[in-house]
Structure formats: C-alpha cells, structure tokens
Amino acid sequence: MSITESASTTSPYIAAVDLGSNSFHMVIARIVKGDIQLLHREKQKVQLAEGLNEDLVLSEEAIERGLNVLRQFADTLQPFAPQSVRVIATYTLRRAKNAATFLRRAKTLFPFPIEVISGQEEARFIYQGVAHFEHFSGKRLVIDIGGGSTEFAIGDGAQPLRLSSRNMGCVSYAKSHFPAGKISARRFNKAIIQAEQELEPIISSFRATGWQQVVGTSGTIKTLRDIVVNFGWTNGPVELCHLLQLRDYLLNFDNSAELELTGLTDDRKLLLCSGLSILIAAFQMLQIEQLVYVDAALREGVLYEMSDRMQHLDIREQTMYSLLQRYDIDQAQANRVKGTALALLALVRDSWQLDDEDALLLGFAATVYEIGLHINSSGVQKHSAYILQNANLPGFNQEQQSLLACLVRFHRRKIRADEIPYFSLYELPKVINLLVLLRLAVLLNQKRRDDFLPPLTATAKVQYLQLQLAPEWLQLQSVLAADLLQEQKILKKIAFKLEIPTLQDLPDGAVFTELAS
Incomplete structure (x- = not known):
C-alpha cells in the first residue's frame, strides 16, 4: 500500500507544507505511538521573495511559479483529508500587499487552506x-x-x-x-x-x-x-x-x-x-x-503541533489562559458568555455549516472579549480588538488572530461592514454568523449572573436567526428587551434578520426605552 493510499484509510498520516520565500517544501509523516515518523519530502525552488518589488507587490511571474508548485503538491496530497494537512506561508506572503490575489487564485487549484503566519x-x-x-x-x-x-x-x-x-x-x-x-x-x-x-x-x-x-x-x-x-x-x-x-x-x-x-x-x-x-x-x-x-x-514544528492537536493538546488554549491571567479578565463572565455562545452555535450548527474549529474560535473570542477593560471601559470593544490584533498569540495564524480581533471589535454597538477585513480562510457569511452569536451571547449575559438565562431555542437559515425566549421571562427584562430591539435594527443594516417572536408579543409599554446605539 502506498503512502497516499494509506493516508485516506486507517493510518494517522499527516502532511505539512511550507510556502517559504525561497522554496516550497512538503513533508509527509505518520504518527507512531505519539511520535512523528518522516516518510516523504518534496522541495521546489520558487523564489517568491525575488518577485517582491520595493512597493511590496508580488510579480505575476512569481505568483505563477508558486501556483505551479501548488498544483504539483495538490496531486500528491489528493487522498489526504483537510484536517490532515497544514499549509503555512511565511515572509513573502506575510509582506506582499497583493497576497490576497495569490491566496484567491491558489484556492481554485489547491484544496487546503493556506495560513499566513507572523514572524x-x-x-x-x-x-x-x-x-x-x-x-x-x-x-x-x-x-x-x-x-x-x-x-x-x-x-x-x-x-x-x-x-x-x-x-x-x-x-x-x-x-x-x-x-x-x-x-x-x-x-x-x-x-x-x-x-x-x-x-x-x-x-x-x-x-x-x-x-x-x-x-x-x-x-x-x-x-x-x-x-x-x-x-x-x-x-x-x-x-x-x-x-x-x-x-x-x-x-x-x-x-x-x-x-x-x-x-x-x-x-x-x-x-x-x-x-x-x-x-x-x-x-x-x-x-x-x-x-x-x-x-x-x-x-x-508544524507536524509536531498537528500531532499535539490530534491528542487534544492545543497551544491556543494555553495562549487564551495566559491572556486571562495577564489582563485579569473576569473569568466568570467570560465563561457565561462562552457557554451561551457555544449553546447558540450548537442550535444553528447544521443550518450555518459551522464546525469544531468555528466553535473553538467563537469560544476564544467570548473568553477575551473584555480584554480591553485593561485600558479603559469606554470603547472597550476597540481596545480589546487592538490588543488582540497586535499581541503575540502563539498557535494562531494571522487570519485567526484577525478574526478574533474582528469579532471582539464588533461585539457591541454598531457594525461597520467596511471595517471587516478580507479573509482567505473564512467566507464573509461565516464571519457575520459568528459575530451575531457573540453579540447575542454578550447581550443575554449583561446582568453577569449565572442563574439569569432561561433555556434558549433558536433556528437559522441564510442571513437569518430566530431566537425564542420565554415571554413571561422577557416581560420582566425591559432593558434587555430594548437592547434586543436595537440589535434587530443594527443587524438589519448588514442585511441580517434577527427575529424574536416573544419580543413582538410583549404588551404595549413593556419595552419602555431604547438604549442608544
């Protein structure tokens, strides 16, 4: 049986691809009793950095050289499941102003996500x-x-x-x-x-x-x-x-x-x-x-970290714990918001085609959404986003880090669609869906109490979420009801419909105020 045949059957085969500035490398290995056994290496000279001009624009010739090698690698990796391959891009794609062009074109011929990582x-x-x-x-x-x-x-x-x-x-x-x-x-x-x-x-x-x-x-x-x-x-x-x-x-x-x-x-x-x-x-x-x-x-290093994640040892968990400690985040509140966000995600997971990695990142965002309180409570969402965007976060690639910063940046108040960055690894609808879940989790836990929320029910479809809340409970929460009404208006501006039937059924006068956006 060949390496690639085994990769799609029973053996724990993994592959790491390094899109370097001089050469592209691919390594195939298998996990044997928790250790890595290297089986196959490929190296192709690309010299991407040679195609980067003084304005940090990557030339068409360099892009084509890179894409041609990715075509070859795609053929070798064809039997591998997506979770068994990790592709890392370094200096040149980190620096190139038109890196998104390369990544978009790579998507059409290379079926594995490319992660651009920090230095x-x-x-x-x-x-x-x-x-x-x-x-x-x-x-x-x-x-x-x-x-x-x-x-x-x-x-x-x-x-x-x-x-x-x-x-x-x-x-x-x-x-x-x-x-x-x-x-x-x-x-x-x-x-x-x-x-x-x-x-x-x-x-x-x-x-x-x-x-x-x-x-x-x-x-x-x-x-x-x-x-x-x-x-x-x-x-x-x-x-x-x-x-x-x-x-x-x-x-x-x-x-x-x-x-x-x-x-x-x-x-x-x-x-x-x-x-x-x-x-x-x-x-x-x-x-x-x-x-x-x-x-x-x-x-x-990439292979060993893949092996660790397969054994549920994710360095990103340690990174989040370090942030909790360093910035003295209210861990009880973080746990409430995280629990609610993940409970909502579980209800809409199939409808929105969300997976374990999406749940992990949403949980991370919920864990550190208040990290900006370390700077100031006014504009906390902006301070939180700044810290997450600029901190050294071991285990996170650049887009994962930017996604965390984006979710936290818009976890409250207005959503500025033009400030949501372009992601190669995440489609915009998924970013919006995760953002909606985080915003609702934060809103629903505004009293910072463990015994506050009733059971939640939700259904979803494209750009739509229906949230069911017990009417007798919601009738007692006038401030939350006003916030939810305001949330409907904010989401409507980005073409997302939030429907809360029990909110519409409240008696006249039950919602007596609307909070400023």
Missing part, C-alpha cells in the same frame, strides 16, 4: 521543530536564514523563551546587495552592516537571556556548513573564523556563477554571499562562538 509564530515553529528533533539540556539559540527573513529563537527544552523575526533573507539580500551574482568586498561590507543594523533591536534581550548551544537550521546554513567542512576547515561546529575565511575565499571571484564548490548546488550559488553576510552579522552581533547544524525546522 514570531514562524520562529516558534522553527524552535519547536528543533526541540522535538534533538534533545538538549539547557538553553539554546536557534537561527534559520530564510529567503526573506531570518528567525531567531531562544528556548529551554520545549519551551521558547524569546522569539524574533528580522526582515533580512538570502533572496532579498542577494537582490539588493549581490545582484546577478556580483561579488566585491564593498558589497559584503554593506550587506553585513545592514544585517547588523537589523539585529540591533534584539541584541540586549537575547544576550541577557543567554544560551549554552547555538543551532542553525534549513538550507542556507546547511550549505555554508557543508562548504566549510568540505574545505577541511572544521569537522564539526562552525565558527566565525570559518565564515570569514569563506568570505575571503569568495572575494577571489567576480561572480558567484563562477563558483564550483563541493556542497554548493547550482540553485544556491546566487544566494551564497547574501546568506553568508547575514550569518557573519549574527555571529558578530550575538557574539556566537560555535554553531551546529540540525536537520529540522519549521515543517517539523
């Missing part, structure tokens, strides 16, 4: 890949030089302590400092100085944290390590003297296309000088003595 989240995945791949007792610094960015992480065991992503990569630096493979001492100096400037903001905090081992990962550092080993300059760790020796050797050539070195493949020639410059800067600024190479990185 810190990328660094976290890289660290997790190394930590799970090779045990080390003590703190270690992990460095990964990518096509558009370089990630730095310090951790102890499986726990990352410091994470940073710097906007310097072997493709972008090759383009700006070593165009067409040109080599000179001046070019090296300018590239190294720019990299050192980019590193300056993190130097103090990283040095203060400290480490006992430095690890390099991925293709650029592997290539540099292989070259210095093949020269016979070292048979183990890489040191700064080896990198400077390699730079001096390269200055004997005018163009990197002339290079014929053991360990240097043709597709790496034009990136050698830029990658070397970045690593020299890292050694000098962080005062690194030795670096060892480990053959694990982002993809392996």
Whole structure:
C-alpha cells in the first residue's frame, strides 16, 4: 500500500507544507505511538521573495511559479483529508500587499487552506521543530536564514523563551546587495552592516537571556556548513573564523556563477554571499562562538503541533489562559458568555455549516472579549480588538488572530461592514454568523449572573436567526428587551434578520426605552 493510499484509510498520516520565500517544501509523516515518523519530502525552488518589488507587490511571474508548485503538491496530497494537512506561508506572503490575489487564485487549484503566519509564530515553529528533533539540556539559540527573513529563537527544552523575526533573507539580500551574482568586498561590507543594523533591536534581550548551544537550521546554513567542512576547515561546529575565511575565499571571484564548490548546488550559488553576510552579522552581533547544524525546522514544528492537536493538546488554549491571567479578565463572565455562545452555535450548527474549529474560535473570542477593560471601559470593544490584533498569540495564524480581533471589535454597538477585513480562510457569511452569536451571547449575559438565562431555542437559515425566549421571562427584562430591539435594527443594516417572536408579543409599554446605539 502506498503512502497516499494509506493516508485516506486507517493510518494517522499527516502532511505539512511550507510556502517559504525561497522554496516550497512538503513533508509527509505518520504518527507512531505519539511520535512523528518522516516518510516523504518534496522541495521546489520558487523564489517568491525575488518577485517582491520595493512597493511590496508580488510579480505575476512569481505568483505563477508558486501556483505551479501548488498544483504539483495538490496531486500528491489528493487522498489526504483537510484536517490532515497544514499549509503555512511565511515572509513573502506575510509582506506582499497583493497576497490576497495569490491566496484567491491558489484556492481554485489547491484544496487546503493556506495560513499566513507572523514572524514570531514562524520562529516558534522553527524552535519547536528543533526541540522535538534533538534533545538538549539547557538553553539554546536557534537561527534559520530564510529567503526573506531570518528567525531567531531562544528556548529551554520545549519551551521558547524569546522569539524574533528580522526582515533580512538570502533572496532579498542577494537582490539588493549581490545582484546577478556580483561579488566585491564593498558589497559584503554593506550587506553585513545592514544585517547588523537589523539585529540591533534584539541584541540586549537575547544576550541577557543567554544560551549554552547555538543551532542553525534549513538550507542556507546547511550549505555554508557543508562548504566549510568540505574545505577541511572544521569537522564539526562552525565558527566565525570559518565564515570569514569563506568570505575571503569568495572575494577571489567576480561572480558567484563562477563558483564550483563541493556542497554548493547550482540553485544556491546566487544566494551564497547574501546568506553568508547575514550569518557573519549574527555571529558578530550575538557574539556566537560555535554553531551546529540540525536537520529540522519549521515543517517539523508544524507536524509536531498537528500531532499535539490530534491528542487534544492545543497551544491556543494555553495562549487564551495566559491572556486571562495577564489582563485579569473576569473569568466568570467570560465563561457565561462562552457557554451561551457555544449553546447558540450548537442550535444553528447544521443550518450555518459551522464546525469544531468555528466553535473553538467563537469560544476564544467570548473568553477575551473584555480584554480591553485593561485600558479603559469606554470603547472597550476597540481596545480589546487592538490588543488582540497586535499581541503575540502563539498557535494562531494571522487570519485567526484577525478574526478574533474582528469579532471582539464588533461585539457591541454598531457594525461597520467596511471595517471587516478580507479573509482567505473564512467566507464573509461565516464571519457575520459568528459575530451575531457573540453579540447575542454578550447581550443575554449583561446582568453577569449565572442563574439569569432561561433555556434558549433558536433556528437559522441564510442571513437569518430566530431566537425564542420565554415571554413571561422577557416581560420582566425591559432593558434587555430594548437592547434586543436595537440589535434587530443594527443587524438589519448588514442585511441580517434577527427575529424574536416573544419580543413582538410583549404588551404595549413593556419595552419602555431604547438604549442608544
């Protein structure tokens, strides 16, 4: 039986796809007694970052290169269920102003959702890949030089302590400092100085944290390590003297296309000088003595997190708990709103085609909707959204983070449809449906009491929700009734109909006021 045949039957096969700035990678693995067993790897050179211009617009040629590789990956992954594949996009799609164009076109030929992640989240995945791949007792610094960015992480065991992503990569630096493979001492100096400037903001905090081992990962550092080993300059760790020796050797050539070195493949020639410059800067600024190479990185980190989620160990749960503690959120109220939101979701789940992931994200939004009280109670929804949009949220990709911020931003008062962002992973009707559920859950728990709500009944269809509330109970809640009337008007402005029959059946005068929107 083939790998792909097994993937659709009984074996726990999973796949991780990394849409990097230099290459696209795919790794297929299986879970064996809670551990990851790698089975198949594919790598395709794409150089997306080369197609990113000064205005951060991705060229049509670069988009087509990426889409062509996704077509190939889609064929290999055809038997896999959606939940068994995770696709991560990094620097270039994180930065490109027209990333949405790429993602829309990718949807038509690649059936798996593409998650664009933050630089810190990328660094976290890289660290997790190394930590799970090779045990080390003590703190270690992990460095990964990518096509558009370089990630730095310090951790102890499986726990990352410091994470940073710097906007310097072997493709972008090759383009700006070593165009067409040109080599000179001046070019090296300018590239190294720019990299050192980019590193300056993190130097103090990283040095203060400290480490006992430095690890390099991925293709650029592997290539540099292989070259210095093949020269016979070292048979183990890489040191700064080896990198400077390699730079001096390269200055004997005018163009990197002339290079014929053991360990240097043709597709790496034009990136050698830029990658070397970045690593020299890292050694000098962080005062690194030795670096060892480990053959694990982002993809392996993604696989291990997928395995954890299958065992119901979701790092996002820990992230939410940390927010609860850090911002001293009223946990009792958060639990009330979350319980009501999820109870409503269960009633309309089939009608609105919502799934477990939607329930999870709605629950997260309900948990932290009041996080902005830490700033001010006036405009709390705006403060909450700002915190969630800009905080480091381990485990969340950029769209999940933006969805949380969006739901919380409009959990009360007016909904500004033009401020709802475009989502590649979530259709607008789903965003609106989740928002309606959160708004109702917040409204219905405004008295902050555990014994307040009667049993709820709801039915739904497209852009419509009917909520049944006991008339004798609602008749006693004049303020809530006024709020629900106002909510009907607010939702009507975004073409959503909220119907509450018992509200219309109240005797004249039962609702004596309407609160301002």
